[in-house]
Amino acid sequence: MEGSPLRLGVVCYPTVGGSSVVATEVALGAAAEGHDVHLISYDRPHRLRAGVAGLRYHAVGVSGYPLLRFPPYDLALATRMLEVQEEADIQVFHVHYAIPHAVSAFLARSMASKPLRFITTLHGTDITVVGADRAYMRPTRFAIEQSNAVTAVSQFLADETSLLFGIRSPIQVIPNFVDTEVYQRGSGQRWTDRADEERVIIHASNFRPVKRVADVVRAFAVVAREIPARLVLIGDGPDREHALAVATDLGVRARVETIDRLHSLETALANADLCLSASETESFGLSLLEAMSCEVPCATSDVGGVREVVGDTGAYAPAGEPELLGQAALGLLRDPEQHRALGQRARQRALDKFDQSKILGQYLSLYQRVVADG
Numbered sequence: 001m002e003g004s005p006l007r008l009g010v011v012c013y014p015t016v017g018g019s020s021v022v023a024t025e026v027a028l029g030a031a032a033e034g035h036d037v038h039l040i041s042y043d044r045p046h047r048l049r050a051g052v053a054g055l056r057y058h059a060v061g062v063s064g065y066p067l068l069r070f071p072p073y074d075l076a077l078a079t080r081m082l083e084v085q086e087e088a089d090i091q092v093f094h095v096h097y098a099i100p101h102a103v104s105a106f107l108a109r110s111m112a113s114k115p116l117r118f119i120t121t122l123h124g125t126d127i128t129v130v131g132a133d134r135a136y137m138r139p140t141r142f143a144i145e146q147s148n149a150v151t152a153v154s155q156f157l158a159d160e161t162s163l164l165f166g167i168r169s170p171i172q173v174i175p176n177f178v179d180t181e182v183y184q185r186g187s188g189q190r191w192t193d194r195a196d197e198e199r200v201i202i203h204a205s206n207f208r209p210v211k212r213v214a215d216v217v218r219a220f221a222v223v224a225r226e227i228p229a230r231l232v233l234i235g236d237g238p239d240r241e242h243a244l245a246v247a248t249d250l251g252v253r254a255r256v257e258t259i260d261r262l263h264s265l266e267t268a269l270a271n272a273d274l275c276l277s278a279s280e281t282e283s284f285g286l287s288l289l290e291a292m293s294c295e296v297p298c299a300t301s302d303v304g305g306v307r308e309v310v311g312d313t314g315a316y317a318p319a320g321e322p323e324l325l326g327q328a329a330l331g332l333l334r335d336p337e338q339h340r341a342l343g344q345r346a347r348q349r350a351l352d353k354f355d356q357s358k359i360l361g362q363y364l365s366l367y368q369r370v371v372a373d374g
Helices: 018-032 073-088 098-111 125-130 134-146 155-165 213-224 240-249 265-269 286-293 306-310 322-333 336-353 356-373
Strands: 007-011 036-041 055-059 092-096 118-122 149-152 199-204 229-234 256-259 274-277 298-301 315-317
Touching: 007 018, 007 073, 007 098, 018 036, 018 055, 018 092, 018 118, 018 286, 018 356, 036 073, 055 073, 073 098, 092 098, 092 356, 098 118, 098 134, 118 134, 118 155, 118 356, 125 155, 134 155, 149 155, 149 356, 199 213, 199 265, 199 286, 213 229, 213 240, 213 274, 213 322, 229 240, 229 265, 240 256, 265 286, 274 286, 274 322, 286 298, 286 306, 286 336, 298 306, 298 322, 306 315, 315 322, 322 336
Parallel strands: 007 036, 007 092, 036 055, 092 118, 118 149, 199 229, 199 274, 229 256, 274 298, 298 315
Antiparallel strands: none
16 A cells, blocks of 8 residues: 555545446545545445445435525535544545535535645536536636645546636546456357347436437437347436337337346446447446446447547447437447457456556545645
8 A cells, every 4th residue: 555544535426427436436445455434425325335444434414494495415515524524534535526515625624623635526517517507617616726636537527627617727637447357248148149149238327318318219229120139228317217218109118128226237237238328428438438348349429538438449429319329339239250359459448547456546646645735
């Protein structure tokens, strides 16, 4: 372990999504390295395992009042961060999402009787959607500028943040990561091993509008017209029922399966032939990386930082063009030799550029530097 053991606070949303996954895995990884880690959220993140030595979970209690239309989560979080700092003598907080977590960290610092350091990691929609809203632009900029260090999950997002907010201070790019020991092919079958040659296509997300899951279904329908195929939708969110209604309208509902939670994603990917994504914007695309680690090629909309992840191991189509996305997917599912080669190349890219141990080391070095700088 590089440097002395740290007392680290990690703040994240508990919901299904890349920021929660990465924050929780950072907390678990840091605890495994011997650091004292305190994870703070308003509910237990779905990736958080119980009974991990060196890791404690602290819930944020948010009270509702008749006078307030919305519960003041940002104020409750600031108070909880301050309490955890006082209780555990936290040396540095790592907050995931600028709004509201970095703002809450600044408020906690303002109330603290001793220095409170915090690092902000930008994940995407906190900048491209929430932060771009005029009502949140100024507090987002302020929170970023008040951070002791700022990271972004892709060069695209770092550049977008600097352009949108006029940020002149450096933003370090530390990409998302994957546990390549957990996410690997194993004994899963390819379509060439199945008697009916059915292609298994996976889409995993939080089913928010930005994911354009209905376009995933429309692209799948293009594939299903030509070859035997089945679509597995993993996760849950506001647009799932609409996507299933679109599947009914297109006559492919019988070929669409749903799995509510992401706990079994690695198992599903072991038997998958393709990962399909149609996002309107995507600063990284963690589900794409997890597929790549399992030797599963990806067909995806060509947006944001996706090319930084997938590189030349998949196929692309413009966002909002499900017919073209379906054709791109077909191109990956008709040639067994090309499919196998792309899958192996995707796995190697995950190992070389995004393996968890390499990326976690970058975060741990950053924590040590921020603490040393005072």
